[in-house]
Amino acid sequence: MLVRKLLSPRMGNLARRWASTNQLNFQNEKMQGYLECLRQEYYGLRVSAGGNSKAYARLAQLEGVVTALEQRRVLERNITSAQDMELEKDEDMRSLMQEENAIYTDLLSKQEQTLLRELLAMADDEVYPALIFGINAGAGGQEAMLFAQELYEMYTNYFEHKGWDYEEFAHETTDIGGIRHASIMVSGEDAFTWLRHEAGVHRVQRVPATEKSGRMHTSTASITVIPRPADVQVHIADKDLKIETKRASGAGGQHVNTTDSAVRIVHLPTGLAVEAQSERSQLKNRELAMSRLRSRLVQRQLESAEASTKATKKAQQGSLNRNEKIRTYNFVQDRITDHRLQGGTMHNLDGFLKGGEQLTSLIEKLQLEHRKERLKDLLEAWQPPQEAINKS
């Protein structure tokens, strides 16, 4: 009796949780069908994958879900059903069963969380090897440019914190230390799934350093995230390049000893010019300039109307709307509010602007919301395959 009393609120909790995320409930018939379908796909692939790298990638994706699913099924089987419980006449035996059930129910709910996490991770399946991260000062003049600079520092710190490679290929600064615009190529398998949630309008409220009379201003800066698909290739022909160094004429080789390391490359068909002078070796600078040129050409291609709609259409849904005001940085109250989350207010602005764990934890919340939505959409659109229906 005591056990049952203890158990009932817990069950109540569980039931309530199920009710609140109903579509993602594992008791849901459609969900069951979907999971079973994934499991069959997994074992089917394991038999037929032989050497096919695409199949292996899918297998790796499915593995977490299938393992979690199977563990859940084992646990489920261990729970004694209510009917069996009724049939059991021995009081001691029954309380033992109840005790056991309590433990398994607990384990089961933990396992379901794991399974849900795996499923959610799988729903976020847009993988891009790299992306172009843009920062633009918005309304608010000099103050907006200063804020853009702060965001720039926050995000470059964040790229380093996450261990992503990044390369900047456009940067327009202002006299007082702000930026008008910056474009950064960020490479890393998971970079897109994190940074996509940062796209949109960021708003700052504070008394700017440029303000004489102490009034509070509201300014904005916008972030754009354009994924770079793996298949974007630009072909650069040697004849289209004009490679310039400081030494254009005069004797060369052993006759002179000029270091001559800075390199400028002009891409003749587009007129794009890139420079590199951060290395002492001319050849290294040339390689650097070439990779910058390549990034610029890729960016052009992505931003050209057609390609960009193709590449970003899927990604732009919801979280990637460029014009949506997504977050406010209020310096007076030392708070950050993300308008997409309920209770999305945090404090410690300085810590947040360092681009470390605090940003990670906010993005994690956004990611979870996004993934839940994706999974719901996925389930809604999912149809049981024909053969499965025939069998049943």
Place this chain on the structure above:
Amino acid sequence: MLRQLTRSLRLTSRAFTHFNYGTDSTAGQIPVTQALVGWAEKLKAAGIEDTKFNLKCIISHVLNKKFNTVPDSFEKLQFNSSQLADFERFLEARCARMPLQHIIGEWDFMDITLKTAPTVFIPRPETEEFVRLVIENYKNEKHVNLLEVGCGSGAMSLAMLHSLPQVVSTAIERSKAATVLAAENAKLLNLQDRFTVHNHTMEEDKYMPEELKDKKYDLIISNPPYVKTEEFQYLHPEVVVYENLNALDGGSDGLRVARLVFELACRHLHPGGKLWLELGNEHPPMVKTIMNLKYEGRLKFIASYNDQYKRERFVQIEKV
């Protein structure tokens, strides 16, 4: 009386802070931007181009920082007093046209950093292009037994060894200082297991040191001295005063040493093995003629290539 004393004390202390203006006596730090004042003009007056780059190289060296980690604006950088002294000393030397690479004691060549030493020839940007071309040609070979004639600081061999693990290199070098430096560079780059260097001066009928006289190679590379004797008057001061002229003097037509290398190649290349040379502007056509006239049946001219400044400078020759 007392008031007068305190007043004079205050005055002297004010004078004191004035004298220390900018050097901040407690920390002994001086902003780099302040230390820089006037030097760009002095360098220019001494005939040095690309002053900004020269300054940045020396600043990063003085601060003991990697060149590519130093920002283009020096606003946030500071020297202490001994760094300031070094900075000024180095810039004086640079104004006297001491090569930048000797002043900072190291230089980057492709992906590697090499120690430099006085009198040892400093590799030029064109040589990077030359080595890039050779690497491009050999990157798919299984094993390459390489000989370099006149390795200097070791730049060409070591850059090849660094990017191609299947290459083993032997080098000969006439200057003792360069021989030592090349071996040291190999060690610094942890390439000493695949690199040996012999101190040897090539002469007619004694092309190779005794211990290598029967050895054969798949590939010979060389950047032999190719400056014509008559051109010596036009060389940069950095070159004439500070570099070993033995590494430059190519005789009346600039090919005196190259001719020795041709003979060496006849004797020490496997059939089908290649000789790659970096030479002066007008040399490749001359080399082609020499091959046709003098080496028929022994060496064959394969092709010539342009450097990055579109000058025909590099040749490839095959042992028949």
